[in-house]
Amino acid sequence: MSNGQTFIVDAYNVIHQSPPMRACLRRSKETARDSLIAFCIEWRSRRRDADAFWVVFDGDPTISAASSARAIPRHVHVVYAASGEKADGRILEMLDASPAPGRCVVVTADRRVAEGATLRGAHVWTPARFLGLLRSPPRTAAGDFSGDNKNGLSGREQKQINDEMKRVFGVE
Numbered sequence: 001m002s003n004g005q006t007f008i009v010d011a012y013n014v015i016h017q018s019p020p021m022r023a024c025l026r027r028s029k030e031t032a033r034d035s036l037i038a039f040c041i042e043w044r045s046r047r048r049d050a051d052a053f054w055v056v057f058d059g060d061p062t063i064s065a066a067s068s069a070r071a072i073p074r075h076v077h078v079v080y081a082a083s084g085e086k087a088d089g090r091i092l093e094m095l096d097a098s099p100a101p102g103r104c105v106v107v108t109a110d111r112r113v114a115e116g117a118t119l120r121g122a123h124v125w126t127p128a129r130f131l132g133l134l135r136s137p138p139r140t141a142a143g144d145f146s147g148d149n150k151n152g153l154s155g156r157e158q159k160q161i162n163d164e165m166k167r168v169f170g171v172e
Contacts, residue, residue, distance in 0.1 A: 004051035005123070006098075008091055009130070010108035011036055011057040017109060017127035033057065033078075039131075040076050047133075054079055054094060056087040088113045095120040 015021040015032045025032035040053040052075045059081040081090040095101045106117040107130040114124045
């Protein structure tokens, strides 16, 4: 059994937080969807901390079959909420149905989704953290980060935490 996490991605929420994906969205929804799916595939191939990705899109009656016709690895699942339904509700339903919500990471900037996921025991990451971690050192097969960054935080996140701790403890 793997010790990786299951990522549940609030798709359009993440797309709107990424300038390159937003640029794709200006061309078409399909291009933006493909961009996010490709990002998840790349994450899984470069890092070993994800068992699966569930990329959840808002319901959309105009969805093209082109994205689903593309070869998507079995560890990346594309889910569309029912027509007229938002991905938010579908994400929370998925957590309710999960046998291990504590092994799930919900990627969203939506406060309601984040609060609901936290109440269900899931971890919540912002889209910025999710998008930025692909640039972090990949994990080794043993699950440790390579290099000096063993905590999985970006340099910016480490600095923010250090600065906050200095402020809290009055250290200059």
